Structures are given as C-alpha cells and as structure tokens.
Amino acid sequence: MDYSPYFNPEFELLDRGQIEALQLKRLQDTMAHCYHGSPFYRKRLDSIGVKPESIKTLDDLRRIPFTTKQDLRDTYPFGIASVPLDQCVRLHSSSGTTGNPTVVLHSAKDLHEWANALARSLWMVGCRPEDVFQNTSGYGMFTGGLGFQYAAELLGMLTVPAGAGNTLRQLKFFTDFGTTVVHAIPSYAARLYEVMCQQGIDPRRDTKLKIMAIGAEPHSEDTRKRIEDMLGVKAYNSFGMSEMCGPGVAFECKEQNGMHIWEDYYIVEIVDPDTLEPVPEGEVGELVLTTLNREAMPLLRYRTRDLTRILPGKCPCGREHKRLDRMKGRSDDMMILKGVNIFPIQIETILAQYKELASDYLITLDTFEDNDGMTVEVELSDRANVDDYAALQNLNKDITRALRDEILITPKVKLVPKGSLPRSEGKAVRVKDLRKKY
Amino acid sequence: MTVQQISVFLENKSGSLVKVFRALSQAGIQLITSTLADTADYGVCRILCDNPDKAYSVLSQDGFSVTKTPVFAIALDDQPGRAADAIACFADGGISISYLYSFLYEGKGVLIFRTSDLDKAAALIAEKGLSEAKL
Known part of the structure; x- marks a missing residue:
C-alpha cells in the first residue's frame, strides 16, 4: 500500500518560523493552564511576579523558573498537577523506595498525545500497519511497555506485548508471528542474538525482523552497528523519560544522525548546568524541556540532567524539528542500567543498614559479553566476623537481595577489606562506568 | 581453655x-x-x-x-587413631565443629577446632580428660 512518509505532516513539516509561532501559542496556553490549575506553579510564579501574560515572546521563557526532580519529590505524590485528580487516568512512578519517588500523572488526552508522538516516530522510520510489532520492555511502571504498546496500536500495527525476558519465548514469537519491528534495550538486543545463535536461528533467514527501536540505555554508534549487523535490522535510537511521558520525546529519522525532538510537544533548551545560562548552539549542556500540550502535569523548564547538544544544520529528511545528539552523560550522579534509573544514594542507604559494612563502596558498571551489569564492592567494617565464611556468604546474599529490591537489578556484590577501595584526593570514588557506549 | x-x-x-x-x-x-x-x-x-x-x-x-x-587446641599423642578418638568424643557429645585443622608441634599432634558451643565443649574436654595443647 502507498502511504505518506509522514504520520502528522501538519506538524512534522512545519518550518522554523511556523514551529516557533506554534510554540509561543502553546507556551502561553500552558502557562495559563499551570497558573490557574496548579497551586505549586502559581505560588512559584507569583513569588517572582511572573504571570501568564508576561510571556509575549519565546525569549520570555527564560523568565520562568526551572522545575527539578526535587520539586517532583517535594510535592509527592500529586502536588504539581494542573488538573484535579478525577481528570487523570494513569500515573507512572519511579521505582525508588529511598526517599520519595517521582510520580507523573496523565489525562486521557495526555496518553493519546504520548501515543501519537511515538507513533509518529515509529512511522518516520518505516513502521506501517502491515507490520508486526513486538515489545520486549517490561510493562507496568516502566514507560517503555505501555508507551510503545499504545503507540504501536495507534499506528495500526499488530502488537505482540511480549514483555521483558523469557528469550526463548520471544524468539518463538518472532518466528511464529512474523515479527518485523522490535523494541528492546540495546543490551537485550545483543542477548536476543546470542540466544538465536544457540538455537540455530539465523535472523535473516528465519525471521522477518527489519526495524528495531533501541533506547532507555546509553549506547554507542558501534553498539548500534553491531546490533544491525547481528540481527539484520535498521536500529533507531529512541529517547524519552518518564517525566515527559516516556519514549517518543525524540527519535532518529532514517538518516540515523541525531534524534528529532518533537517541537510541537516540547521547547528545548540546552543550558550550562552550573550557570544555567544557555550554551552556544551546538555545544554540550544540560537538556531542559518545557511541555507544550500536556494537561495533567505540564512541566515548565524541567531540568532533565541529561547532557547533550543540538546538532547544527538541517536534516536531509526535511523535518526542521531540532535534532538531539546521543546523550553524553548526566549532570547529576544518576546511572541508567538496563533502562532503570539508579542513584548511588539508593545503594548507599541500603549498605548503611549493615553494621558489618564500612561506609566506603564502589559501583562499577561494565559490559560482559554484551550484557551490562553492576558490581558493588563494599568494604567490611571492624564489626564483621571475618572468621565465619558462612556468615560472610550470607551477608553477601542479604545485601544482594536488599539491593535488588531497591534498584530492581541484581548486582554482583563483592566484600572487600576495609581501606582497599581506591580513593582520589581523600574522597572515595563511588561510580566507575566501563560500559561500551558513547 | x-x-x-x-x-x-x-x-x-x-x-x-x-x-x-x-x-x-x-x-x-x-x-x-x-x-x-x-x-x-x-x-x-x-x-x-x-x-x-x-x-x-x-x-x-x-x-x-x-x-x-577463640578456638580449642587439643594435644594428642602422635599415633594413628588419636585424632579420630578425639573427634568421636565431640560427635558423641553433640558438639558441632565448624572447622578443624591439625599440625605437629613440639612432638605432639595438635588439633585446632572451632565451635560455637564453647561451654559445652570445655566441659566435655574436662570430662574426657583431653589435654590442652600448650602453644
């Protein structure tokens, strides 16, 4: 069948002038909505004398204070919402049990808009209603599950909500259902191939796979190429975060050179994380996003803590929505492992509960045979009974279980002698990231 | 002890x-x-x-x-079967040994073992007339 190359041509094909005119209109609407709907925003804006009417040009955006993850925690669970709860139909929450998690609320329209942005992205890379889409994300709170589900359905693909894990079953679905499009985190894509090899499945001969959406985990251009070579697919980088909704914030087009961020949905700023002033175009800084068409929980100038840059120049695909480069890291200490956001403080809080442990620990993220994993080395305290192997091994198991319950990933725990972990300038090094990426 | x-x-x-x-x-x-x-x-x-x-x-x-x-150190004659006899005493007395090692020291066999039942083991050693190693 002949299709348009665009899912939302009326938005995808706007030129810069049209994009900015639309953004100003939507920013003014969003400001009014926040000011009148959210006591949190009203108080904050009143305290500096900014009113919705103060926004006359896009440059006036800079008069609005930043919103941070801490604001979301401080107003836990529903305090930042701009609509009454009865207008919300879903929430997604972060996993952390250490401190308040962050909660994101969605109205029915928000869910539709989220699905639309991601459906547009999938369409952009060639997904069509004839395709069979298999989602290997966990469903539930992880937004890669339901987010891709709704988007793939809206686009019209036959969807296989396989969920995470059970690789043999995933492969059976590939072959039996003729899956053509897969969403996976990069390390799982490699795992799929490994098991295919064990099972004698040749992805090119035995499956119809052709498109893969990969994201939620930092990865390099080399990793993408390897996934493409292994599985015989085109792999496209997907970017999102639960605060904005989830996947579908930005997505690569077929050029595979930067992720178009949908500027009818978001205003993008790149700022210096220390001065909070904008960096010159093309330079790396912290990504700051303002939502433009959200009802339940608009975010004004949200500091994502992700470091990236805007790729200069026009994309040959014809879309003038700005392109984000691969994420270069974080301006805070958050780690992203297998799509899960983890802060060292979560690990520290668990470790601090054991009298047998000293306060020094080292988290190492590394890639083993294409699988990203975490090792936590922790120093024993003087109160550990090192004569008792069984007790040491039980201690190791207890810590592993407690960490898994907190961060949802099973780390390898290594007990080490006190004073043995590396220190730099007297301060312990907390995180080492040796993964193949960027 | x-x-x-x-x-x-x-x-x-x-x-x-x-x-x-x-x-x-x-x-x-x-x-x-x-x-x-x-x-x-x-x-x-x-x-x-x-x-x-x-x-x-x-x-x-x-x-x-x-x-x-604290571990127990028992001195034994350097003869076949002495270690077996000593360990049998503990097994019969219901003492569980978490680890054990032995060596020769000044012409005597020395049996070192660890148990969490310190008092019970000490009583048993006295009762059976086992001699402590002087290290």
Missing part, C-alpha cells in the same frame, strides 16, 4: 597475603601455624601465633579486616 586465633580477610590478589606476614614479622610476632581458605571472591587467613593480642592490634592498625576468635 581456648586459644585466640587471628582471622584476616583478604582480597584474592597476589601480594595481599605477604602484607599480612610482613606486618607480623616486623612486629616480632612468631607464627605457630596458618591456614588459608578461599572462596571465589576473597580469602580468609587463619593464624595462630605467640602473641595474638599484639597481632590483632598490629593488623587492625595496618588496615586489615581482622577478627579474633
């Missing part, structure tokens, strides 16, 4: 054991015996020496993870 054994937690890394022994020798401490057991990720070195209190403080100060543990 018991002797103090020093246990040192070690990384599975070449050179970690030598640091322990050097630290002890520099403090003028004489080893009587030592054993090293390892798991996949770490090792524990158990040491008997002539001055366990000093060994403990020296190793602690040098930053080692150290534990002082």
Whole structure:
C-alpha cells in the first residue's frame, strides 16, 4: 500500500518560523493552564511576579523558573498537577523506595498525545500497519511497555506485548508471528542474538525482523552497528523519560544522525548546568524541556540532567524539528542500567543498614559479553566476623537481595577489606562506568 | 581453655597475603601455624601465633579486616587413631565443629577446632580428660 512518509505532516513539516509561532501559542496556553490549575506553579510564579501574560515572546521563557526532580519529590505524590485528580487516568512512578519517588500523572488526552508522538516516530522510520510489532520492555511502571504498546496500536500495527525476558519465548514469537519491528534495550538486543545463535536461528533467514527501536540505555554508534549487523535490522535510537511521558520525546529519522525532538510537544533548551545560562548552539549542556500540550502535569523548564547538544544544520529528511545528539552523560550522579534509573544514594542507604559494612563502596558498571551489569564492592567494617565464611556468604546474599529490591537489578556484590577501595584526593570514588557506549 | 586465633580477610590478589606476614614479622610476632581458605571472591587467613593480642592490634592498625576468635587446641599423642578418638568424643557429645585443622608441634599432634558451643565443649574436654595443647 502507498502511504505518506509522514504520520502528522501538519506538524512534522512545519518550518522554523511556523514551529516557533506554534510554540509561543502553546507556551502561553500552558502557562495559563499551570497558573490557574496548579497551586505549586502559581505560588512559584507569583513569588517572582511572573504571570501568564508576561510571556509575549519565546525569549520570555527564560523568565520562568526551572522545575527539578526535587520539586517532583517535594510535592509527592500529586502536588504539581494542573488538573484535579478525577481528570487523570494513569500515573507512572519511579521505582525508588529511598526517599520519595517521582510520580507523573496523565489525562486521557495526555496518553493519546504520548501515543501519537511515538507513533509518529515509529512511522518516520518505516513502521506501517502491515507490520508486526513486538515489545520486549517490561510493562507496568516502566514507560517503555505501555508507551510503545499504545503507540504501536495507534499506528495500526499488530502488537505482540511480549514483555521483558523469557528469550526463548520471544524468539518463538518472532518466528511464529512474523515479527518485523522490535523494541528492546540495546543490551537485550545483543542477548536476543546470542540466544538465536544457540538455537540455530539465523535472523535473516528465519525471521522477518527489519526495524528495531533501541533506547532507555546509553549506547554507542558501534553498539548500534553491531546490533544491525547481528540481527539484520535498521536500529533507531529512541529517547524519552518518564517525566515527559516516556519514549517518543525524540527519535532518529532514517538518516540515523541525531534524534528529532518533537517541537510541537516540547521547547528545548540546552543550558550550562552550573550557570544555567544557555550554551552556544551546538555545544554540550544540560537538556531542559518545557511541555507544550500536556494537561495533567505540564512541566515548565524541567531540568532533565541529561547532557547533550543540538546538532547544527538541517536534516536531509526535511523535518526542521531540532535534532538531539546521543546523550553524553548526566549532570547529576544518576546511572541508567538496563533502562532503570539508579542513584548511588539508593545503594548507599541500603549498605548503611549493615553494621558489618564500612561506609566506603564502589559501583562499577561494565559490559560482559554484551550484557551490562553492576558490581558493588563494599568494604567490611571492624564489626564483621571475618572468621565465619558462612556468615560472610550470607551477608553477601542479604545485601544482594536488599539491593535488588531497591534498584530492581541484581548486582554482583563483592566484600572487600576495609581501606582497599581506591580513593582520589581523600574522597572515595563511588561510580566507575566501563560500559561500551558513547 | 581456648586459644585466640587471628582471622584476616583478604582480597584474592597476589601480594595481599605477604602484607599480612610482613606486618607480623616486623612486629616480632612468631607464627605457630596458618591456614588459608578461599572462596571465589576473597580469602580468609587463619593464624595462630605467640602473641595474638599484639597481632590483632598490629593488623587492625595496618588496615586489615581482622577478627579474633577463640578456638580449642587439643594435644594428642602422635599415633594413628588419636585424632579420630578425639573427634568421636565431640560427635558423641553433640558438639558441632565448624572447622578443624591439625599440625605437629613440639612432638605432639595438635588439633585446632572451632565451635560455637564453647561451654559445652570445655566441659566435655574436662570430662574426657583431653589435654590442652600448650602453644
């Protein structure tokens, strides 16, 4: 069948002038909505004398204070919402049990808009209603599950909500259902191939796979190429975060050179994380996003803590929505492992509960045979009974279980002698990231 | 009734054991015996020496993870079957032994073992007339 190359041509094909005119209109609407709907925003804006009417040009955006993850925690669970709860139909929450998690609320329209942005992205890379889409994300709170589900359905693909894990079953679905499009985190894509090899499945001969959406985990251009070579697919980088909704914030087009961020949905700023002033175009800084068409929980100038840059120049695909480069890291200490956001403080809080442990620990993220994993080395305290192997091994198991319950990933725990972990300038090094990426 | 054994937690890394022994020798401490057991990720070195209190403080100060543990030391005639007899006493007496090692010391066999039933083991040793090793 002949299709348009665009899912939302009326938005995808706007030129810069049209994009900015639309953004100003939507920013003014969003400001009014926040000011009148959210006591949190009203108080904050009143305290500096900014009113919705103060926004006359896009440059006036800079008069609005930043919103941070801490604001979301401080107003836990529903305090930042701009609509009454009865207008919300879903929430997604972060996993952390250490401190308040962050909660994101969605109205029915928000869910539709989220699905639309991601459906547009999938369409952009060639997904069509004839395709069979298999989602290997966990469903539930992880937004890669339901987010891709709704988007793939809206686009019209036959969807296989396989969920995470059970690789043999995933492969059976590939072959039996003729899956053509897969969403996976990069390390799982490699795992799929490994098991295919064990099972004698040749992805090119035995499956119809052709498109893969990969994201939620930092990865390099080399990793993408390897996934493409292994599985015989085109792999496209997907970017999102639960605060904005989830996947579908930005997505690569077929050029595979930067992720178009949908500027009818978001205003993008790149700022210096220390001065909070904008960096010159093309330079790396912290990504700051303002939502433009959200009802339940608009975010004004949200500091994502992700470091990236805007790729200069026009994309040959014809879309003038700005392109984000691969994420270069974080301006805070958050780690992203297998799509899960983890802060060292979560690990520290668990470790601090054991009298047998000293306060020094080292988290190492590394890639083993294409699988990203975490090792936590922790120093024993003087109160550990090192004569008792069984007790040491039980201690190791207890810590592993407690960490898994907190961060949802099973780390390898290594007990080490006190004073043995590396220190730099007297301060312990907390995180080492040796993964193949960027 | 018991002797103090020093246990040192070690990384599975070449050179970690030598640091322990050097630290002890520099403090003028004489080893009587030592054993090293390892798991996949770490090792524990158990040491008997002539001055366990000093060994403990020296190793602690040098930053080692150290534990002082009371263990029983039984002297046996250097004859076949003596160790079996002694261990049978404990088994019959319901003492569970968490680990055990033995060596020859000044012409006598020495059996070292660890149990959490300290009082029960001490009573049993007295009752059976087992002699303590003088280390």
